[in-house]
Each structure stands twice: as structure tokens, then as C-alpha cells.
Amino acid sequence: MKDESTRDLLLAVDGVTVDYGGFKALDGFSMTLQRGETRVVIGPNGAGKSTLCDTIIGRVRPTEGAILFRGEDISALPEQLIVARGICRKFQAPGILPSLTVADNIGLAARRDRRWWRSLGFGIPAGEQAIVNDILEQVGLTARRATQAGLLAHGEKQWLEIGMVIATGAELILLDEPTAGMGPAETRRTAELIHSLGDSRTVLVIDHDMSFVEQLGATVTVMHQGRFLAQGDVQAIRNNAEVASVYLGHTA
Amino acid sequence: MSDPDPMILSAAGAAPGAAPLTAPLAARLAPVGKALPWLALGLAVAAPWLLSAYDLNLLARFMAMAILALGIVLIWGHGGILSLGHGVFFGLGGYALAIHMKLADLPQGEIPDFMQWSGRTALPWWWEPFSSPMFTLLAVLVLPALVAGLFCWAVFHRRVGGTYFALISQALALAFATLLVSQQDVTGGFNGLTQFSSLFGFGLTRPSVVQGLYWVTLAIVVAAYLGLRLLLASRFGMLLRAARDGENRLRFLGYSPTPVKVAAFALSALLAGMAGALFTLHAGVISPALVGVIPSIEMIVWVAIGGRYSFAGAILGTLLINIARDSISSAFPELWLYVMGALFILVVTLMPDGLAGAARNLIERARAR
Ligand SMILES: Nc1ncnc2c1ncn2[C@@H]1O[C@H](COP(=O)(O)OP(=O)(O)O)[C@@H](O)[C@H]1O
Ligand SMILES: [Mg+2]
Helix, strand or coil: CHHHHHHHEEEEEEEEEEEECCEEEEEEEEEEEECCCEEEEECCCCCCHHHHHHHHHCCCCCCEEEEEECCEECCCCCHHHHHHHCEEEECCCCCCCCCCEHHHHHHHHHCCCCCHHHHCCCCCCHHHHHHHHHHHHHCCCHHHCCCEHHHCCHHHHHHHHHHHHHHCCCCEEEEECCCCCCCHHHHHHHHHHHHHCHHHCEEEEECCCHHHHHHHCCEEEEEECCEEEEEECHHHHHCCHHHHHHHHHHHC | CCCCCHHHHHHHHHCCCCCCCCHHHHHHHHHHHHHHHHHHHHHHHHHHHHCCHHHHHHHHHHHHHHHHHHHHHHHHHHCCCCCCCHHHHHHHHHHHHHHHHHHHHCCCCCCCHHHHHCCCCCCCHHHHHHHCHHHHHHHHHHHHHHHHHHHHHHHHCCCCCHHHHHHHHHHHHHHHHHHHHHCHHHHCHHHCEECCCEECCEECCCHHHHHHHHHHHHHHHHHHHHHHHHHHHCHHHHHHHHHHHCHHHHHCCCCCHHHHHHHHHHHHHHHHHHHHHHHHHHHCEECHHHCCHHHHHHHHHHHHHHCCCCHHHHHHHHHHHHHHHHHHHHHCCCCHHHHHHHHHHHHHHHCCCHHHHHHHHHHHHHHHC
16 A cells, blocks of 8 residues: 555655745645646745745755655656656746747747757757647647747737646646636646646646636645645635635635 | 958848839849948058058058957957956967067177166066967967966856956956066066067068958958857857856756856967967067956957957958057047047947947848838
8 A cells, every 4th residue: 555655656745844034935835746646736925836946946955844746756856857757847937948939939848858068969850840749739839839928918828838838748747827827718728738747747736717727627635734634625725714715714 | 240241231232122212222222232241351461552651550550459349349358258358368469479579689698778777687487488479479379368267267167257358357457467568577667568569580670471461360350360269159159158148047957157157268368369479579568457346447448449249340440540559649649548538438328239230230221121
């Protein structure tokens, strides 16, 4: 039984505390993700959701606790090595490269050999070109491939960045508020995009939009003040009195 | 991509739907726009027959400086790295060649006059290897790039921001100039190194040598221009712009932005070193006043005025500003710094992308009409 569960365990956030000069953005927070799972993390503004992503990708280092990826502690690795192990994150504000074309943005993400001196060449290598074409198709930006990324509409930028994150081939994908600023139709497309990733990727989605969370149909983890509050399917979370009071307390 | 492309003009002229009133004008301008770079190159090649020896020498110095300006476009325009210390790399190249030429002029076993006046009786050990032409050429190319690479790495690997980088690079220029002045007995102090008579056995006063060195300088400008455009079109150029636009995004795509910036910075310093060596050759002098804080800022001004995203703009800016500087400061020596300051403020507020940006805007407006 124990063997079975550890084999499928991809990520374990183990008692992580992030201390910003006395203020604990994460306070002994723990959660686990199974291979192939899609998980939604919700919580009021300032609950520590973005900080959780920051900690997993090595942008912020935990004051206490550990991040185990495939059973190994990655909490002290340099950022590029964390990416190389297979974790990539979409930022809350779209983090695209505005002066590069859409295709080059994805091409850069799709590159497997990221040592700088291997960049002394032209174009995207054939093998990676196929990945780029697939991803462009997947995120619906094929017609925009030669456009400068900075000129895209807001929703397109979000998709582009999701495409970049997917293109890295990372097994664990962190999407921080991917539908921020999107209308209902765009939000639905984003949910479909995440669904289309299937079991090959493990996805951690942070979002506020409950209809989006419902469309994803994933297990929901609720955070509050840097701590774990509740976990369950969407229905259970909706009916959870504690969760309701936390949200009401903040929206009142 | 980064230059006002003459093709844009010709495309505008050929556009079938262009407005009837402006189309003939655009059509008439198209061949001019296309021919302009070639005309400029032709004139530059023919300059030895068109200019007096004095003016040719000035042009050669300014061309040398344009090589440095090309490197600044690379790091500042495309890499977002503002260096206020490129005088240092210019100076390293200049002093390396100057030391060689001083040694070459000396009779066996003697030391330069300024060393004697300072009471020295022997060459400093680190002067010795510069008697070899090979070593000197290598030093001109490698020394500035090495110093720049180490400096840039030391600052950026600690994730220091752009403003701090600019300030620290300015401190480097200050320290370098101060060191040169204070070590008079081995550097020539405030006066620097001057009075060279030959390079690798060629007499520097012979007209054919003067012309040849001018063409060598021009060829290096052209090669640097073409090479840098190629580099920017490569994946490296893509990475450099990515590091400028979104260093964090790049880092969390699994890249390490620091080596990309360090490599670009070292390359720009290599160009600065070549520029310094060629300048020293043409001007017949290298001194602290040419490599310190103020010259380093002037270098940025040339590029700001020419257009920091445009290699052609930087060459033009360097030539124009230096020609203006020469005519103004020979008449009113005190006035130049004020004029340059005013020009800089005007350009930065009115044309943030410099002359090249303004030209591109004009072309685009003509095309849109
Ligand atoms: N660099 C920082 N320094 C100090 N406090 C921070 C920093 N980053 C985030 N915080 C604080 O940590 C808390 C959690 O922030 P965040 O993780 O962005 O919340 P969420 O994404 O859930 O809205 C907030 O109160 C925020 O103000
Ligand atoms: Mg957040």
C-alpha cells in the first residue's frame, strides 16, 4: 500500500514556511500531488497561493520544510535545474517575451539544450519545430505565429504563456491564475486546453473563478493565511462552512 | 529589423493601393533609399582621395570610435545593459597597442623617456611581453573582453539590477583613470602615451600606410556591423532580447540569463578594445582623459543620439557628434560639454529611439499615407 502510493507521488510540499521578515506567507503548509493529477488551489487574496508556486520553482526559498519532487528535495536547487527536472510555471501577470514572435517564444521554451553557447545558430531545430507547431495548434495561435508577442490581446498572451510552459515538456505545470482577465468563452477554452493535457502532465491550477474550477472538475485545496484549510471535490468545498466563512470574511 | 530598412521604402513605392498623391513621391524616393547605404559605403571607401590628410585622419579616428558604438548597441539596445564604463575597455586596447609602439621605438636596452624622468631604471615586468606583436594583438583582443567578462559576471551573478550595474561600471571608469594618472612612472600619467613612429615596421607618417590603416578601420567597422547583425538574427540574439525583456521568464524556462549577458558584454568590450587600439594609432595618443568617466558617458550619448537599437544609427551618431565636437571645441573649447548635454536631453526627450528611430517613424508614416 505504501509502495503503491509513493510510486505515484510526484510532488510533496512538506511543512513549508516562508517568512517575510516576521510575516508568514506560508505557515507550515503541506500538500501532495499524484502523477497525472489536476489540482486546483483556491483561497482569498493574500492566502499564499502565488508564494506556494514561487517556493516550488525556487524563486523563494522556504524558511522551514522541504519540497520533494519525485522523492528528492529540490528546495535548494538553482532555478534552472528545477526546470530541468520537469517543473515549469506560468506567472500571474503574463510572463511572455514581448519583442519576440509568438513562434520564437514557444521555440525558446521548447529548446532542450539550454546552454548559452548552443544558441550560436539559426532558427529552431527541426525536432523542436514540430513541438512548436503542435503547441501553436493546441493553444490556437497558429495564425499568429509571426506576430510580435507584445502585440497580442491579453487572453492570447495568457495562452501563449501556457503554451510556453507546456512546450518545456515539464511534467509538473503550475498555472497561476491562467484565466485572469478572460471572458467566459475564453475561460471555457482554457479549461478545455488543460483537459487536453490528459494524464501525461500533472497540473496545479490557481484560480478564483468557481465556474472555471467546476469546469476543471478537479480536487480543490483551500488555503487561508498560508495554511491548509480544506480539500475535496468542488461540491464538498462549496458546502464547507469554514471555507464559506473565510471567503465571506474577506469579501465583506 | 533594427535599422531603417531601405526595403521598406521600395515596398511602399511598389504598393498597388498607395494613395495617388504620395505614391509617385515614394516611388521616386525608393531607389534613393535603397542606394543610400551603398552610396555611404562608396564615399567611405573613396575618402582617402576625397579628403585632405588632416580630415582623413579625423574620419579614421571617428570610424574607430564607431566600432565601439556598435558594441554599445548590442548590449544597451538589445541586451538592456547600460555601461558607463566602456572607456575602460577602449583604454585597455589603446594602452596595449601604445605600449607596444613605445617599445618598438626604443633603442635596445633603453626605457621610455617618461620612465627615466620618473626615476625608473628598468621596464616594469608587465611591459616586457608587449614587445611581441603577436602578444600585443592578442592582448588588444583578449584583455578588454576578459576584464569585461569577469566584471560583468561578478556583478550580474549576484542578480544586481541595471541601475546598479551602470553605477558600478562608472566607478570602474573612475578607478581606471585614477590608477593611470597615479602610476605616472609606468603609464605616462596624465599625459598618457604618445609619439609613436611605426607599427609592425610600417612608418606611420607614410601616406600609403595612413590610407591603408584607414581602410583597415573601415573594414573592421563593416565586418563588425555585418557580424553583429548576424549575431542578433541568431538564437543568441533571441536569448539576449529575451534576457532584456523578461529575465525571470527566461530563468524559469530553464535558461541562465547571466552567461548570455556576460558573453554579449565581453563581445562589446572586445569591439571597444579594437576601437581603442585603432584610435590610438590614428590619434597618436592615448591618455586618461580619453578613457575616464566623461568619455564613457560621451560614448553612450553618441549611441543615444544615433539610436540605440540601430547599428547604422550608432555609426551615424558617432560620426556626426564627433564631427560637431571637433568643429565646436576647436573654436570654443569650453562650450562642447554644454552642447553635448543639451543635445542629449533634446534627443532623449524628443526622439527616444534616436535619429534611426525618427527616420523609421518618417518612413512608416510615408508608407501609411
Ligand atoms: N516579497 C514579499 N515580501 C513581503 N511580503 C510578501 C512578498 N510576497 C508576498 N508577500 C505577502 O505574502 C502574502 C501572500 O501573497 P501571495 O502568495 O501573492 O498571495 P495570493 O497569491 O494567494 O494572493 C500576501 O500578504 C503578500 O502581501
Ligand atoms: Mg497570487
